[in-house]
Amino acid sequence: MKMKMNQVPGGEFYSLARHNSYDEKSLPGVDIFVCTADPKSEPPLMVINTVLSMMAHNYPPEKLSVYLSDDGGSDLTFYALLEASRFSKEWLPFCKKFRVEPRSPGAYFRTANSPPLDYDDHDHWISIKNLYEDMKTRIESTTSLGRVSQAIRGEHKGFREWNFVSSKRDHQTIVQILIDGRDPKAVDSEGQPLPTVVYLSREKRPQYHHNYKAGAMNALIRVSSRISNAPIILNVDCDMYSNNSQTVRDALCFFLDEKKGHEIAFIQFPQAFENITKNDIYSAAMRISMEVEYRGFDANGGTFYMGTGCFHRRESLSGKKYKEATKVLDGKSKIDRVGKVEEISAEALEETSKSLANCTYELENPKWGKEMGLMYGCLVEDILTGLVTQCRGWRSMFCTPERKAFLGAATTTLLQSLGQYKRWSEGNFQILLSRYCPLINGVGKIPLRLRLSYLCFELWSPHCMASLYYAIVPSLSLLRRISLFPEMSKIWIVPFLYVFLANRAYSLGEIFIWGGTYQEWLNDQRMSQYRRTTSFLFSFVNQILRQFGYNESAFGVTEKVVDDDVYKRYEQELMEFGTNSPMITILVTLALINALGFIWGLKSLVLTEQSLVLNPLTLQTILGGLLVFINLPIYQAIFLRKDKGRVPISVTCQSIMFVLVACSIALY
Ligand SMILES: O=c1ccn([C@@H]2O[C@H](COP(=O)(O)OP(=O)(O)O[C@H]3O[C@H](CO)[C@@H](O)[C@H](O)[C@H]3O)[C@@H](O)[C@H]2O)c(=O)[nH]1
Numbered sequence: 176m177k178m179k180m181n182q183v184p185g186g187e188f189y190s191l192a193r194h195n196s197y198d199e200k201s202l203p204g205v206d207i208f209v210c211t212a213d214p215k216s217e218p219p220l221m222v223i224n225t226v227l228s229m230m231a232h233n234y235p236p237e238k239l240s241v242y243l244s245d246d247g248g249s250d251l252t253f254y255a256l257l258e259a260s261r262f263s264k265e266w267l268p269f270c271k272k273f274r275v276e277p278r279s280p281g282a283y284f285r286t287a288n289s290p291p292l293d294y295d296d297h298d299h300w301i302s303i304k305n306l307y308e309d310m311k312t313r314i315e316s317t318t319s320l321g322r323v324s325q326a327i328r329g330e331h332k333g334f335r336e337w338n339f340v341s342s343k344r345d346h347q348t349i350v351q352i353l354i355d356g357r358d359p360k361a362v363d364s365e366g367q368p369l370p371t372v373v374y375l376s377r378e379k380r381p382q383y384h385h386n387y388k389a390g391a392m393n394a395l396i397r398v399s400s401r402i403s404n405a406p407i408i409l410n411v412d413c414d415m416y417s418n419n420s421q422t423v424r425d426a427l428c429f430f431l432d433e434k435k436g437h438e439i440a441f442i443q444f445p446q447a448f449e450n451i452t453k454n455d456i457y458s459a460a461m462r463i464s465m466e467v468e469y470r471g472f473d474a475n476g477g478t479f480y481m482g483t484g485c486f487h488r489r490e491s492l493s494g495k496k497y498k499e500a501t502k503v504l505d506g507k508s509k510i511d512r513v514g515k516v517e518e519i520s521a522e523a524l525e526e527t528s529k530s531l532a533n534c535t536y537e538l539e540n541p542k543w544g545k546e547m548g549l550m551y552g553c554l555v556e557d558i559l560t561g562l563v564t565q566c567r568g569w570r571s572m573f574c575t576p577e578r579k580a581f582l583g584a585a586t587t588t589l590l591q592s593l594g595q596y597k598r599w600s601e602g603n604f605q606i607l608l609s610r611y612c613p614l615i616n617g618v619g620k621i622p623l624r625l626r627l628s629y630l631c632f633e634l635w636s637p638h639c640m641a642s643l644y645y646a647i648v649p650s651l652s653l654l655r656r657i658s659l660f661p662e663m664s665k666i667w668i669v670p671f672l673y674v675f676l677a678n679r680a681y682s683l684g685e686i687f688i689w690g691g692t693y694q695e696w697l698n699d700q701r702m703s704q705y706r707r708t709t710s711f712l713f714s715f716v717n718q719i720l721r722q723f724g725y726n727e728s729a730f731g732v733t734e735k736v737v738d739d740d741v742y743k744r745y746e747q748e749l750m751e752f753g754t755n756s757p758m759i760t761i762l763v764t765l766a767l768i769n770a771l772g773f774i775w776g777l778k779s780l781v782l783t784e785q786s787l788v789l790n791p792l793t794l795q796t797i798l799g800g801l802l803v804f805i806n807l808p809i810y811q812a813i814f815l816r817k818d819k820g821r822v823p824i825s826v827t828c829q830s831i832m833f834v835l836v837a838c839s840i841a842l843y
């Protein structure tokens with residue numbers, strides 16, 4: 176089910192051109208939430224580049240507020256945001272003047288080395304670039320120092336809050352309004368109003384569960400409702416900068432549609448990444464998912480919420496059912512300065528909104544995380560929240576404009592990628608086993624085909640069983656010449672060959688149609704196999720243990736930076752195995768078992784008189800050969816590579832032990 180851009184089932188929505196004719200004054204406010212969790216894994220410079228790109232959307236600034244949620248509770252991030260709020264005074268007019276795209280200064284200056292030819296204001300361009308470079312140097316040196324100097328601390332009252340912060344997991348709520356959109360003095364260098372910018376670090380205490388990103392989002396929803404209370408919320412991960420300044424208007428085309436707009440709870444833009452290598456070695460771009468599967472999902476009754484690049488109607492996040500929705504979005508903004516200045520000062524506003532982000536708030540209001548806001552207790556809080564919203568009667572949409580709306584950082588090492596898939600598959604499996612299981616809970620609420628679409632993801636984890644079976648049993652059986660498949664001459668071979676060949680041909684065709692390479696397809700096949708035998712296995716076991724109360728789930732934040740030499744290998748598309756980890760040990764063990772099985776299989780094929788067609792081990796040996804082919808990068812990393820990304824000797828030794836055990840069990 177392939178659909179072109181914004182092609183909506185039923186086609187009830189108007190075209191994107193509509194936003195040009197919309198009355199600017201009546202546009203609704205938009206609150207943008209950026210989440211960050213750790214200044215080490217998510218460098219403050221990257222975070223503020225995302226914030227700046229969000230501020231620079233082509234949208235009336237008095238209707239825009241950007242909130243940064245910092246679960247790292249770090250003054251380094253606060254400092255970077257302070258720098259960004261100052262720089263925005265130059266950056267926003269600059270973006271307008273030079274029609275900059277993308278509006279993340281980091282991304283823009285990485286590619287644009289000189290001013291666009293049709294502008295003669297060369298000096299202005301250079302001066303802004305220098306301003307950015309200086310800011311970058313200051314932020315990076317402070318970050319690498321690991322603390323904010325006394326001189327800088329004197330620059331803003333907000334730093335005083337860190338006198339009371341004992342650690343990332345133990346501190347009070349910090350709310351700092353760095354740019355107060357209501358303040359007539361909050362203007363850029365051209366005298367135009369600036370969007371509101373707020374730093375939030377919710378309270379954390381060791382005795383209270385903080386519910387990871389879902390907890391952060393819920394604190395943001397409440398604090399923003401006190402400060403700007405825009406009816407539309409956009410949320411992005413801190414690495415996902417805006418690549419298209421029109422995106423807010425694109426999304427509003429749907430929300431503001433007179434006939435159907437009020438039905439929509441959220442509009443999801445695809446995830447896209449700026450650091451994908453030519454052949455996408457870790458299959459991180461998810462090309463086919465984004466281009467084909469998610470559009471099909473949408474056609475099946477609604478897209479799912481991917482946690483980033485998603486616009487929400489605030490009402491739908493406050494637990495309202497679709498039936499209770501208001502029809503018209505409020506065009507008035509709390510931050511409207513036309514004619515009035517709200518009586519309450521920024522300091523007072525900070526004070527009163529703080530309690531909304533305290534740990535005890537949710538104890539007194541236990542509906543949060545269950546009926547209100549994002550859902551708690553699931554490693555894919557986004558998917559579950561989207562599903563629950565759809566079950567409350569709301570619609571959702573997948574919006575895929577030609578120019579990518581947001582660009583983020585894809586994982587750049589094997590372990591990062593496997594770890595991310597572990598979290599995703601575990602979260603999805605959690606949903607399957609929970610009372611929200613769409614197959615049961617969705618009955619009468621969402622269409623069967625949408626329920627089945629969710630199921631494809633929810634069954635990832637249990638899939639490990641089949642994959643492990645095929646990766647282990649046929650190879651070990653070859654050692655004892657036990658035949659598992661029919662002979663090539665028998666008719667029963669047909670279903671096996673059909674399933675195998677049809678699936679490969681189909682996926683290869685798909686990749687080609689959507690502009691991929693053969694090597695990319697191969698990498699995708701390889702990564703699927705690696706994920707199934709590691710990520711899915713771990714998530715499966717974890718979740719089963721959790722069912723019996725033995726395990727707690729933790730949201731491990733994906734590293735967004737790696738060492739230079741690791742990154743160099745990523746760019747050369749060399750797989751990174753250089754860490755001592757159970758996942759790598761499993762991959763190496765399986766690869767060695769496959770190699771042994773294949774060699775034994777070949778030997779027995781060669782040594783017998785029987786023709787290949789009649790030999791009962793032929794298909795099994797071919798399967799072994801394919802597995803060996805899939806595992807080639809692993810053999811290289813064990814035996815041939817010398818760089819730091821090779822398989823560590825200790826991992827190889829451990830794996831050999833496991834292989835010996837497996838072979839002895841098989842042989843005796
Ligand atoms: O306790 C936490 C943990 C994470 N985050 C933020 O959540 C975002 C996503 O985390 P990341 O480590 O980048 O995970 P990914 O696997 O890349 O995230 C995908 O999958 C998650 C669910 O597993 C969704 O929440 C994300 O939006 C989606 O992009 C980042 O901005 C983090 O700063 C928090 O704010 N608090």
Ligand SMILES: [Mn+2]
Nearest residue numbers: 412414583733
């Ligand atoms: Mn991420």
